[in-house]
Amino acid sequence: MNFERRKYENKSRNKNNNCNIRSNLERSSSQTSINKNQELTIQYDRRHCPYQLLCKEFISSLSWPEIYFNNLYDRCYCFRCYSENKSDAYLIANSPYVIPRGWVRFGIHVDNVKAQVEDIWKKWHNTYHGTDIHSALSIIKHGQFLLKGDTFENGDQLNCRCPYLYTSPTIKYSARNAYAKPNRFVTSNGECFIAKIVLQCKQKPGTYNIQGATGNARREKKICNIISNDKIEYYTDIRASVIPYGVMVQLTAVDT
Template identity: 30%
Template sequence: MADVQFHEVCGAQAAITNGGRVAERKAPESSFDKGIVFSKQPLKGRFEVRIRRKVAAWSGSIRIGVTSRSPESAAIANSSAALKGGTVILSDRDVIVDARTQQENYSSVSLKSVEVDGRVGVEIKDRALYFYINGKNQGKVETELRSQNCWAVVDLYGQCVEVEIVSSSALNVSESSSVVPEQRKVLPKGSPCQYQALVHRFFNTLVIPEIFVDSRYDCCYCIKCHAERGDLDYYNRGSPPALYAIPVGWCRLGLKLNPSAEANKVWDTHHRAYHGTAVDKIRPILDTGQLLFPGDVALGGSKISEGKGHFTDDWKPKGFNTKKIFLSPTIKYAGLEAYARKKEYVDKPTGKKYWVRVAFQVWIRAGSYDVGQSTMAGKNFDERILDQGIEWSTVERGATHFSGIVVKLEEQT
């Protein structure tokens, strides 16, 4: 079956490239509209695009929908919100039918909040219309389609400049195929939420030199911030792709890439994992420049040792090698007490006491590590990542590169 493509008929400022798979709006700094594009084929299921580029010059963003008019016969307006002739558009959170708002606050997530590498989609199923944001079905649209023969409409509006077709049910992508590649990206700056501000106050007590820090990649994963961004809970990273979990409930402090990481383009080739550690080991590990094995002595004389509950040389199954770096693709495992030992933190502005746990978020070279089952007491640590593959380990020094430090603070009761 031929790949789904964009139609050559498009808005005055739109351009179709990459064999019909990519659409972009020309002169995005001076023009915010006239970027409507259509699918070349009528829809037979779900149609999705990934945002490849945005600008900060405007306030609106991507819009998506369907129209019963073929692109050749459509009167192309400057904005999809003005299209008629059996057209249904999702704009921000509202559903617009033939240029009239019909369903306000339809979606749980605003299209304005979808960042670069985020996905938006539309699907016709059983004569009903559904929209998707980052793989999540936003529910049935309360309108009847004028025709079952519809084309997808994507409006490169406002901040959204470039998109790429990433999937369609016409390409045999199943309903469960909601895990997509995730890319390192700079998040827009704004006032931190209360949780992120609390984490920053804690982080400042560690007195980490600025040379290590890259605050452009700070990110709060508290329940509220995670939901507002519309992010998925899991993503694929690297080549070949490997699944990892977003650290929901934690907060990331971005770290600078070292030259080796830049040279190896780790954000494209490496997998994402977590390495839990003790609070007082953060600075020695950063000073040393890499993760260390149990028994190693970090710069300054700090010795790395196994946490309580983890296998040691004196307590382990026969033949088990403890002298390696242990990681996990989920913070629900790497954040266990045996790895991320909790420490008390007193927040001076409020006087409240918290338990704090920390872990390094790292890139690890594909093929450098073994995948094994959990060696900790308990089971079903993560609802998506099975216990049989939840523990990663490597004997290669230099196979990992720092991406950030993730922090979780829990108020003492």
């Protein structure tokens, strides 16, 4: 068992943890903003969270090999499992870890040797990468991202306009349709949802550049209450500097 990873996960949800976010981070005026108030404990059995069970059904429907997953690090961030009284962000490695409210994480295995040598749980930043189902499986299978010109196992070449790998410190940006492709999902009892997948990652400091929102996102006044629009996108051409450690799933109900 990776004790450093467990320690990192426990720290991020310690109810007595104070969030000393540096002054240049924007703060929300709502109760869900970064604060130093003691977090409240909710008497709720997360093992039977209906939203998490639905997201798990979606993951099961993909028929991905179970060996890729590390269920010790599954975590639901719905309003029941992660209350509005809890902080929107924590400071990890002197960088904001923005909580993915409304999403469920399914832990995946990482290279334990690299994780310990690089001390990624303490020293690397938390970022998100929006993607589609096919690409997500390829990334998880190989433990790394592909860049422009790389070739898939089936012989297809990755064709994209830019030679960089893009991430964001907030899932609100990475989950945009331009990055996280929507998928129609019908549950076993006939309920219909739009499902999205985003990879939760650890990213090495000093290996990426920061820029503002691109595309249609530039028209939005405020994308995230923690990260400003002019610092919301990261890009790098160093594939080994980004390690995925969780598959984030969000389901949005739609009329059939």
